[in-house]
Structures are given as C-alpha cells and as structure tokens.
Amino acid sequence: MAETAKALYERLAIEREVYIDRAEDCAKYTIPFLFPKKEANGTTKYPTPYQAVGARGVNNLTSKLVLALFPPNTPFFRQDIRDDVLKYYESKPEDKQEIEQALVQREQTAQKYFESSQMRVSMEVCLKQLIIAGNALLFFPPKEGGIKVYKLNSYVVQRDFVGHPIQMITCDKLAINTLPYEVLGQLDIDLSTKRGDELVEVYTHITYSSKDNRYYSYQEIEGKQIDGYEQSFPADVCPWIPVRLFKMDGEHYSRSYVEEYIGDLKTLEGLSKAIAEMSAIAASVIYLVRPNGVTQPSKIMKTKNGGFVTGNKEDVTCLSLDKTQDMQIAKMTADAIESRLSYAFMLNSAVQRSGERVTAEEIRYVANELEDTLGGIYSILSQELQLPLANTLLNILSKKGEIADVPKDIVSLAVTTGMEAIGRGHDQQKLTVFIQGIAQIPDAASVVNWEGVARAWANSCNLDTTGLIKTAEQIQQEQQQAQMMAMAQAAVPNATKGAMDAMNQQTQGGSESNG
Known part of the structure; x- marks a missing residue:
C-alpha cells in the first residue's frame, strides 16, 4: 500500500522540528507572533520582550530588502533578446524593435500586476519569515490570484544534492463548510455529526519528475486522494516556490538571519530585564524609622505640607540601593551589544555615529559598507525567489492573455535589482574616482570619450539613455x-x-x- 501524503508529511516533519525550535526561539527575542508555538491561536497572549532592538532590526532589515529587491514603480527583472538571436535581427531592425517593445510592455504589465495583486505585502511577510525562520513557501493560487505564504510549520520540503526541490507537502486546515461540494461527495464524512466550522487537514503533495522536467501535484483529505485536483506544471513556472535565506549543502532547510545573532539578543534580553527590574526597585521610595526613636511616623503622615512635628531627623532615613556601579556596568555591556546588533540589522543608529560634525560622505560610505554585507543574501534570493517569481508572473499573465506571447528560445531573463544593484553602485564609485582623477591631469580630458563615460554613468544608475545622451x-x-x-x-x-x-x-x- 502506497504511503499517504499525511504519513509522508509526518515522517519528513521529524527532521524539520529542530528548525522549528530555532525559529520559535528567534521569534521570542524579536517579534513573537511572527512564528508562534504550535499550540498558539488567535487568543494567545505573547510575551513582550524587554528590549526592542530585535523587533526594530527585523522590521528595518525587511524594509531594506523589500525596497532593494522590489523597488516601487520599477520592474525587478528585464527581458532581452539573446545574443545569438540578436545577430539574426541585425538585418531586420523593424522586427527587432517590435520584439523589444513587446518585451518592455511585458515587464511593465508584470510590474502592474505585482502591485495590484498585493504581492508586495506578501513579499514583506515572506522576507520576515526568512529573517526569523530562514524558510518560507510561496504559492500562487490560480483562481484567487495573489500569493499565499506558508510558514515553516505548515510544509515540508526535500531537496537533491544541489538544493533543487524534488518534493513538497503542505498542510492546510480548512473548515468543512468551505470545501467544494464535489470534494465533500468523495469523503466519508457524516455531515450530520460534524459542525460546519470544524477543521479538516488538506494535504497537497508536489513531486518533481526529471523525466519530463515537470512538477506533479495532488490533494488528499482524510487519507483519500481527491479526484479532479491533479495538476502538472513546467519546472520553471511552478506556482510552488520554496525559498530559503542561506544555502546549506546537505540540508533541506536553511538557518535564519536572526539565528546568527541569537547570542547577543539573549544576552541583551537578560540585561534589559535586569536593568528594568533594578530600576523599578530603585525608583520605589521606602522610609525607615528607628524603633526606639522619639519621632512618631503617624504624626509625620498626618502633618500638612510645611507643618511642624516633634522629632529627630536621625530617626527617619530613606532606603537606597548601593548598586549604582553594578548597574553602570550592566548598562555599558547592554549598550555595546545594542551597537553590534544595530550594525547587523543596518539600523540608522549604526550608520550615523555620534558627533557634532558627521559628513554626508561618511554616512554614505558606512551605509554602502553595510549594504555590501547583504550580497550573499541577494545572490540566493535572486536565484530562488526573484527569477522563479518573474517566470511565474509572466506565465500567469500569458495564460490570462494580458501580455503578448514571446518564444522563450529567443529571450533571456535577468534580475536587475539586489546584487545587480550593488554591482552598479560599485561601478558608479569607480567612475567617480576616475572622473576626479582625470580632472587633475592636464590635457587628459581631451583624450577621454565623454559619451562613453556618460553612458557608463547612466548604466550604473540603471537609467535608459534614450533621449538623454x-x-x-x-x-x-x-x-x-x-x-x-x-x-x-x-x-x-x-x-x-x-x-x-x-x-x-x-x-x-x-x-x-x-x-
């Protein structure tokens, strides 16, 4: 008897548990509700961390990644005619121009669909899951549109030795009254004994076939495969996209960004809690009265402001803590850890140092240096998120008839944001140094091809030079x-x-x- 999708899901979930435990631990010190424990629900009260550096860092890093990978009003990918095909169209400039215009329209239509379908919001949710849990699964519903984001505790994945996904299983919990009528007819469910809002587990099993380079999927409920819901997709336009933040050879899942700094977050949490509790104790006011003194506390409490009472001031003292030096050491340690975390999460406090005179060039240099540290993240996201996302978007729009069909064998698709943007930024810095050096050499400007310099500068800014140069x-x-x-x-x-x-x-x- 073949193994059911549920049994396979539970078997593969054993290896996933250690990654879920890490994700829950990372969420505990950043934003707890982003990855709650299994027993959590809508009424769960999450613990509030004593420090906000983790939450600020996750939100700030997510915003930077979203803007870098998916800039507003700008397509994050580009389609060009392949170099070997471009030679053929050199003798047919009109056909070449027509194809290039169609490619530009496809890019613009895909960008509009990306924005109108609220995919930017889904990308923000996905990136937060990557930063905290290191893994996420994207699904493009064919009828509803948009993107559904699965957390790590809602799916399992298997990869081959190079990291290519060969098997995925998702688990959705749906109310019985939301299931289609033809699905209910295939299930052995007595509706008279079930509530309409009672949940059932729906498993979707997606497998890769190297024979025809396609993915095949089916759905299972209550151990029974649902007829009529089998699908197949070409590998490059599969609507199921498993995303990871780091590539770990030999592992089906990835570690998270927060996990790299979990030691500092835990230490800062403990110090922040100790400082907060000690500050609350130090802020309380308690008076001590000498037992055999002549001053009566009851008279002091009854005396009006500015009044007189018989007594000796040495009989009454205020309780104070002799822990000032210890609290200063704890505060200095916490500040040092917070500074390290600010650099790790690219907070503005790390970019601009404290001082009266901080030049804009200094701020820009530090910001670019911090941005370069995300190069590795941009690299894997461009291959495992942006490229599959672009191919899937174009495939969806092509099926809807909203874009012109262009043969895949004559065009190439390239990501123009993220790592590509960092490369253009470095080219711009080199051009700046070159121009400044040329200006200091006598008569050197007369041998410089300024048209080429202008085009190189425009390319580093990702600008179309048509009508500009x-x-x-x-x-x-x-x-x-x-x-x-x-x-x-x-x-x-x-x-x-x-x-x-x-x-x-x-x-x-x-x-x-x-x-």
Missing part, C-alpha cells in the same frame, strides 16, 4: 550647424567692410569730379 549623428549635425553659423558670422563683417569700402570709393570719386 546625444548620438554621434546628433553631435556631428550640431558641429556642422555651429560651423555654418561661425562662417555666417564671419561673412557679415566682411560684407559690411566691402560695402563701406565701396561707399568710400564713391565718395572720393565724387569729390574729385567736383574739384
């Missing part, structure tokens, strides 16, 4: 016009001088005849 024909035409204007201006004084000379000669001739 003059072509060689435009420059030649302007030079010709300038020469013609110079010749015309030079001709005007000569013509004026000739007319004046002629007039002078006529004047002289008339004077001689009169004489």
Whole structure:
C-alpha cells in the first residue's frame, strides 16, 4: 500500500522540528507572533520582550530588502533578446524593435500586476519569515490570484544534492463548510455529526519528475486522494516556490538571519530585564524609622505640607540601593551589544555615529559598507525567489492573455535589482574616482570619450539613455550647424567692410569730379 501524503508529511516533519525550535526561539527575542508555538491561536497572549532592538532590526532589515529587491514603480527583472538571436535581427531592425517593445510592455504589465495583486505585502511577510525562520513557501493560487505564504510549520520540503526541490507537502486546515461540494461527495464524512466550522487537514503533495522536467501535484483529505485536483506544471513556472535565506549543502532547510545573532539578543534580553527590574526597585521610595526613636511616623503622615512635628531627623532615613556601579556596568555591556546588533540589522543608529560634525560622505560610505554585507543574501534570493517569481508572473499573465506571447528560445531573463544593484553602485564609485582623477591631469580630458563615460554613468544608475545622451549623428549635425553659423558670422563683417569700402570709393570719386 502506497504511503499517504499525511504519513509522508509526518515522517519528513521529524527532521524539520529542530528548525522549528530555532525559529520559535528567534521569534521570542524579536517579534513573537511572527512564528508562534504550535499550540498558539488567535487568543494567545505573547510575551513582550524587554528590549526592542530585535523587533526594530527585523522590521528595518525587511524594509531594506523589500525596497532593494522590489523597488516601487520599477520592474525587478528585464527581458532581452539573446545574443545569438540578436545577430539574426541585425538585418531586420523593424522586427527587432517590435520584439523589444513587446518585451518592455511585458515587464511593465508584470510590474502592474505585482502591485495590484498585493504581492508586495506578501513579499514583506515572506522576507520576515526568512529573517526569523530562514524558510518560507510561496504559492500562487490560480483562481484567487495573489500569493499565499506558508510558514515553516505548515510544509515540508526535500531537496537533491544541489538544493533543487524534488518534493513538497503542505498542510492546510480548512473548515468543512468551505470545501467544494464535489470534494465533500468523495469523503466519508457524516455531515450530520460534524459542525460546519470544524477543521479538516488538506494535504497537497508536489513531486518533481526529471523525466519530463515537470512538477506533479495532488490533494488528499482524510487519507483519500481527491479526484479532479491533479495538476502538472513546467519546472520553471511552478506556482510552488520554496525559498530559503542561506544555502546549506546537505540540508533541506536553511538557518535564519536572526539565528546568527541569537547570542547577543539573549544576552541583551537578560540585561534589559535586569536593568528594568533594578530600576523599578530603585525608583520605589521606602522610609525607615528607628524603633526606639522619639519621632512618631503617624504624626509625620498626618502633618500638612510645611507643618511642624516633634522629632529627630536621625530617626527617619530613606532606603537606597548601593548598586549604582553594578548597574553602570550592566548598562555599558547592554549598550555595546545594542551597537553590534544595530550594525547587523543596518539600523540608522549604526550608520550615523555620534558627533557634532558627521559628513554626508561618511554616512554614505558606512551605509554602502553595510549594504555590501547583504550580497550573499541577494545572490540566493535572486536565484530562488526573484527569477522563479518573474517566470511565474509572466506565465500567469500569458495564460490570462494580458501580455503578448514571446518564444522563450529567443529571450533571456535577468534580475536587475539586489546584487545587480550593488554591482552598479560599485561601478558608479569607480567612475567617480576616475572622473576626479582625470580632472587633475592636464590635457587628459581631451583624450577621454565623454559619451562613453556618460553612458557608463547612466548604466550604473540603471537609467535608459534614450533621449538623454546625444548620438554621434546628433553631435556631428550640431558641429556642422555651429560651423555654418561661425562662417555666417564671419561673412557679415566682411560684407559690411566691402560695402563701406565701396561707399568710400564713391565718395572720393565724387569729390574729385567736383574739384
């Protein structure tokens, strides 16, 4: 008897448990509700951390990743005609222009669909899961649209030796009254004994076939495979995309970003709790009265402000803690840890140092240095998130008939954000140094191809140079016009001088005849 999807899910979930425990631990010191424990529900009261550095760091890093990977109003990918095909269209410029225009329209339509389907919100949820848990699974519902994000405790995945996903199983809990009628007809469920809001587990099993390079899926409820819900997808446009933050050879799942700094977060949590509790104790006011003293506390309490009472001031003292030095050591340690975490999570407090004179260049340099530390994350996300996402978006829009079909064998798809943006930023820095150096060398500017420099600068800024940089024909035409204007201006004084000379000669001739 073949193993059911539920039995396979439970068997594969054993290896996943250690990653779930780490994710719950990471969420505990950052944002607890992002990855709660299994028994948590909508009424669960989550513990509040004593420090907010973890939560600020996760939110700040998520915002930076979302803006870097999916910039607003800008496609995060680009489609170009392949180099080997481009030679064929050199003799057909009209066909080439038509294909390029279609590719640009496909990119713009995909970007509009990405924004209108609230996929940006789903990407933010996905990236928060990656930062805290290291793993997430994306699903593109064919009818509903948008993206559904599965947490690590709702799916299992198996990968081959190079990290390619070969098997995935998801577990959804749906109310009985939300199941389609044809599905209920296949299940052995007595609806008379079940409540409509009672939950059933729906397992979706997705497997990869190397024979035809496709994914096949089916759904199972109560141990029974549901007929009519079998599907298959080409591997490059599969609507199930398992995402991980780091690539770990030999492991089906990834570690998280927070896990790398969990030691500092735990230490800061303990110190923050101790400092908060000690501060509360130090803030309380307790008076001590000498037992055999002449001062009566009852009279002091009854005396009005500014009144008089019989007593001795040495009989009454205020309780104080002699722990100031110890609290200062704890505060200094906590500040040092918070500074390290600020750098790790790219908080603004780490970018701008404390001081009266902090130049903008210094801030920009530190910000770029911190941004470069995310290069490894950008690399894997471009391959395992952005590229599959772009292919799936284009496939969905193509099936809906909202974009023109372009043969896959003549175009190439490339990600233009993330790691690519970091590379352009480094190119821009090199160009800046080059231009500053050229300006200091006498007569060196005359041998520099400024048109090439301008195009390289525009490429480093990811700008289309159409209409921005003059072509060689435009420059030649302007030079010709300038020469013609110079010749015309030079001709005007000569013509004026000739007319004046002629007039002078006529004047002289008339004077001689009169004489």
